[in-house]
Amino acid sequence: MTAKVLLQLDCDHQPSTFDAIVAVDAGAETLLRHGGVTPDNVVPLVHGAMFTRGGADLSSTAIFVGGSDVAAAEAVFERVQRTFFGPVRVSLLLDPAGANSTASAAVVAAGRHLALGDPRASCRALVLGGSGPVGQRVARLLAGRGATVTVASRTLSRAEEACRRIATAVPTGRLEPVEGVATGTAGTALAAALAAADLIVACGAAGATLLDAPARSLARRARVLIDLNAVPPAGIEGVAATDKARAWDDAVVYGALGVGGTKMKIHRAAVRRLFQSNDACLDAEDLLAIGESLETA
Amino acid sequence: MTAKVLLQLDCDHQPSTFDAIVAVDAGAETLLRHGGVTPDNVVPLVHGAMFTRGGADLSSTAIFVGGSDVAAAEAVFERVQRTFFGPVRVSLLLDPAGANSTASAAVVAAGRHLALGDPRASCRALVLGGSGPVGQRVARLLAGRGATVTVASRTLSRAEEACRRIATAVPTGRLEPVEGVATGTAGTALAAALAAADLIVACGAAGATLLDAPARSLARRARVLIDLNAVPPAGIEGVAATDKARAWDDAVVYGALGVGGTKMKIHRAAVRRLFQSNDACLDAEDLLAIGESLETA
Amino acid sequence: MTAKVLLQLDCDHQPSTFDAIVAVDAGAETLLRHGGVTPDNVVPLVHGAMFTRGGADLSSTAIFVGGSDVAAAEAVFERVQRTFFGPVRVSLLLDPAGANSTASAAVVAAGRHLALGDPRASCRALVLGGSGPVGQRVARLLAGRGATVTVASRTLSRAEEACRRIATAVPTGRLEPVEGVATGTAGTALAAALAAADLIVACGAAGATLLDAPARSLARRARVLIDLNAVPPAGIEGVAATDKARAWDDAVVYGALGVGGTKMKIHRAAVRRLFQSNDACLDAEDLLAIGESLETA
Numbered sequence: 001m002t003a004k005v006l007l008q009l010d011c012d013h014q015p016s017t018f019d020a021i022v023a024v025d026a027g028a029e030t031l032l033r034h035g036g037v038t039p040d041n042v043v044p045l046v047h048g049a050m051f052t053r054g055g056a057d058l059s060s061t062a063i064f065v066g067g068s069d070v071a072a073a074e075a076v077f078e079r080v081q082r083t084f085f086g087p088v089r090v091s092l093l094l095d096p097a098g099a100n101s102t103a104s105a106a107v108v109a110a111g112r113h114l115a116l117g118d119p120r121a122s123c124r125a126l127v128l129g130g131s132g133p134v135g136q137r138v139a140r141l142l143a144g145r146g147a148t149v150t151v152a153s154r155t156l157s158r159a160e161e162a163c164r165r166i167a168t169a170v171p172t173g174r175l176e177p178v179e180g181v182a183t184g185t186a187g188t189a190l191a192a193a194l195a196a197a198d199l200i201v202a203c204g205a206a207g208a209t210l211l212d213a214p215a216r217s218l219a220r221r222a223r224v225l226i227d228l229n230a231v232p233p234a235g236i237e238g239v240a241a242t243d244k245a246r247a248w249d250d251a252v253v254y255g256a257l258g259v260g261g262t263k264m265k266i267h268r269a270a271v272r273r274l275f276q277s278n279d280a281c282l283d284a285e286d287l288l289a290i291g292e293s294l295e296t297a
Numbered sequence: 298m299t300a301k302v303l304l305q306l307d308c309d310h311q312p313s314t315f316d317a318i319v320a321v322d323a324g325a326e327t328l329l330r331h332g333g334v335t336p337d338n339v340v341p342l343v344h345g346a347m348f349t350r351g352g353a354d355l356s357s358t359a360i361f362v363g364g365s366d367v368a369a370a371e372a373v374f375e376r377v378q379r380t381f382f383g384p385v386r387v388s389l390l391l392d393p394a395g396a397n398s399t400a401s402a403a404v405v406a407a408g409r410h411l412a413l414g415d416p417r418a419s420c421r422a423l424v425l426g427g428s429g430p431v432g433q434r435v436a437r438l439l440a441g442r443g444a445t446v447t448v449a450s451r452t453l454s455r456a457e458e459a460c461r462r463i464a465t466a467v468p469t470g471r472l473e474p475v476e477g478v479a480t481g482t483a484g485t486a487l488a489a490a491l492a493a494a495d496l497i498v499a500c501g502a503a504g505a506t507l508l509d510a511p512a513r514s515l516a517r518r519a520r521v522l523i524d525l526n527a528v529p530p531a532g533i534e535g536v537a538a539t540d541k542a543r544a545w546d547d548a549v550v551y552g553a554l555g556v557g558g559t560k561m562k563i564h565r566a567a568v569r570r571l572f573q574s575n576d577a578c579l580d581a582e583d584l585l586a587i588g589e590s591l592e593t594a
Numbered sequence: 595m596t597a598k599v600l601l602q603l604d605c606d607h608q609p610s611t612f613d614a615i616v617a618v619d620a621g622a623e624t625l626l627r628h629g630g631v632t633p634d635n636v637v638p639l640v641h642g643a644m645f646t647r648g649g650a651d652l653s654s655t656a657i658f659v660g661g662s663d664v665a666a667a668e669a670v671f672e673r674v675q676r677t678f679f680g681p682v683r684v685s686l687l688l689d690p691a692g693a694n695s696t697a698s699a700a701v702v703a704a705g706r707h708l709a710l711g712d713p714r715a716s717c718r719a720l721v722l723g724g725s726g727p728v729g730q731r732v733a734r735l736l737a738g739r740g741a742t743v744t745v746a747s748r749t750l751s752r753a754e755e756a757c758r759r760i761a762t763a764v765p766t767g768r769l770e771p772v773e774g775v776a777t778g779t780a781g782t783a784l785a786a787a788l789a790a791a792d793l794i795v796a797c798g799a800a801g802a803t804l805l806d807a808p809a810r811s812l813a814r815r816a817r818v819l820i821d822l823n824a825v826p827p828a829g830i831e832g833v834a835a836t837d838k839a840r841a842w843d844d845a846v847v848y849g850a851l852g853v854g855g856t857k858m859k860i861h862r863a864a865v866r867r868l869f870q871s872n873d874a875c876l877d878a879e880d881l882l883a884i885g886e887s888l889e890t891a
Binding site for chain 3: 319561
Binding site: 013014016017018019020021022024025031033068264 | 304
């Protein structure tokens with residue numbers, strides 16, 4: 001039996017121990033861990049994966065790209081794909097800072113309560129902190145499932161830029177930028193988005209409140225609120241990190257740890273998926289599909 | 298079965314291969330090795346250990362802190378402990394440059410011939426090179442076992458500083474600083490300490506003689522002499538690195554390799570201990586206790 | 595059972611994934627991978643291999659020295675050997691950038707068609723790019739098997755320097771330096787070497803043509819042509835990387851991939867050999883012997 005070898009290519013100087021342990025628990029037998037990986041130094045590392053095993057054994061080698069800087073990891077992910085040629089390739093997973101698995105888990109959690117992806121239903125979503133790495137992915141995944149997504153950021157220009165990027169990935173997406181965070185006196189546009197939203201996901205930086213109690217009271221239609229921030233204070237005031245489908249008025253709420261179990265399952269399943277063929281290339285959409293399949297399994 | 302994962306956090310740029318191989322031989326199944334670890338970059342590495350496994354599986358992840366700079370490793374060891382909270386922790390072992398396992402092995406060896414820890418007996422110990430990393434630990438462990446310990450260093454101020462530090466760790470310890478090395482004409486205070494010592498342990502830097510033959514002749518009461526220096530010339534003139542309880546006049550003598558077998562057993566047993574719970578935190582005293590339990594097993 | 599531990603000591607900042615995967619596939623159970631290894635920092639890494647296991651278990655630890663800079667790896671290889679003393683040593687393999695296994699595979703391939711090593715036969719070989727790391731090894735191995743070897747380099751001084759070095763390793767070797775590459779109008783000396791060669795091996799840098807079609811037509815006696823360059827354009831015009839003993843006029847030709855299978859077998863067998871004793875020290879000649887034994891197995 002050919003050992004399952006995972007290259008852990010991390011853009012940080014110290015490669016993530018989190019990603020390594022998840023990989024071990026998902027069945028990777030040998031980890032080849034590299035920190036400080038960039039598009040400029042990644043090619044020989046990829047060649048080592050491509051040229052050491054042949055035929056069916058190629059599916060026993062795979063590559064994980066991670067790191068705390070999502071944009072840097074995306075650049076490595078691109079470079080790795082361009083290094084492959086024809087059938088000489090190995091499976092590949094992008095999950096920097098857990099952004100893809102976390103965003104997928106949030107959308108899976110929302111889908112338990114909302115008819116995402118059903119063309120007969122309509123869903124309006126508001127993504128707070130929507131221009132950040134996790135926020136952009138949540139917005140992208142929701143847009144891909146047919147929701148109308150309002151992307152909120154502290155500045156309108158960043159919200160607009162995020163919408164443009166997401167639209168490139170999801171040409172059919174319905175996206176609206178809006179400025180601000182829902183604390184103190186939310187601006188008019190944001191107040192309208194709050195009032196209209198079926199789903200609110202807060203994706204801010206650790207410890208930043210993006211939706212306070214007064215703003216929460218404006219969200220009269222909201223049926224699901226998800227706060228992906230695990231570090232106090234909460235991103236959504238009143239949501240605890242451990243909340244998992246807790247009822248709150250007419251809504252259910254999730255905290256970061258309440259979504260975390262699903263995130264871990266998706267992360268592990270994605271690593272297992274790598275070793276089932278030599279041509280998987282898993283980004284956010286693929287992890288969402290994996291997460292949805294785990295729900296129905 | 299959850300694989301036993303050991304984070305090897307090393308303060309040196311190149312993590313120790315010695316510590317890695319001992320860990321493998323002690324049953325660690327996956328090593329996550331990191332060099333250049335400091336208090337400033339260790340927190341995310343620890344988070345990866347804390348947040349990837351839950352419940353009983355937390356005891357299958359553990360952390361080893363090492364490196365050739367003992368003070369730097371101690372600072373990392375402190376920082377790791379402060380990163381844990383409540384039950385969200387993993388077991389932890391500090392053994393930089395083998396200082397803890399070596400010091401423990403020396404005290405275990407001495408305890409074969411002296412009634413250490415017996416309140417009815419009294420033991421006077423002289424630790425040469427007592428302000429160095431291993432010397433301080435030997436002195437600390439002996440003080441904790443009730444011996445009256447004279448800590449010798451090349452300068453009195455370093456000996457005094459070492460005694461102060463050890464007294465913080467062992468408030469009941471009886472400690473006396475003394476200046477000098479026991480070569481040529483030992484000073485009066487050191488000559489008195491030599492004459493009074495039941496046990497002499499030389500913990501100097503590689504290749505430095507701390508006790509020469511004339512000074513040795515002053516140690517009339519000594520029943521055990523231990524030289525922890527493995528690189529010629531010997532730290533105690535006349536002791537061979539391979540000596541293991543060799544009779545010499547009325548004393549027995551141990552060299553570095555003669556203590557080395559016990560050191561290795563303690564080191565391996567300590568790594569095994571890590572995986573028996575998620576809350577072990579093993580410093581010198583814990584390794585001594587492990588070493589003593591191995592003697593009676 | 596003591597786990598097979600391989601230290602992968604690599605002179606590059608990022609240790610090779612290629613060498614790591616081959617080692618895993620050859621049965622190494624734990625890899626301790628180090629990048630940026632130099633003669634100045636390698637000693638403690640080697641000590642860790644020497645001093646952790648004793649007796650028969652020493653043969654379960656081994657060292658692989660690699661990296662893209664062959665000269666740098668050779669310096670580390672030397673330093674490792676000088677760190678060992680007496681029986682306190684572990685097995686050691688040098689294969690930087692695959693130079694040793696590749697050169698051995700080329701000579702093994704040539705030996706299928708030419709009576710190398712038979713004192714009654716005579717063989718004239720021409721090594722193009724003969725002053726490079728692979729070229730020097732090919733020339734050295736052929737000289738050791740009794741061939742008369744012409745070493746071609748772009749400048750005569752480099753060809754002469756290579757011949758001097760090879761003569762140190764193979765005092766009985768018959769070596770002749772020659773200037774130039776066999777493209778356009780090859781110089782007189784090179785044209786003569788082409789006309790006389792039974793075997794031509796092209797060992798140039800990736801993408802450099804060393805023997806073009808007109809020059810090829812001068813090689814009337816050549817029975818084997820081997821091009822070790824895998825990146826287009828071919829080192830020998832008309833040879834495909836996948837050629838493996840393909841008939842071409844009166845000769846057979848091999849490309850880099852056609853030799854690659856043999857290279858991989860030699861590489862893996864060499865790693866396996868490391869764990870059969872604690873005193874193997876494998877350089878090019880040893881890998882050639884391994885390769886020849888695999889042919890007859």
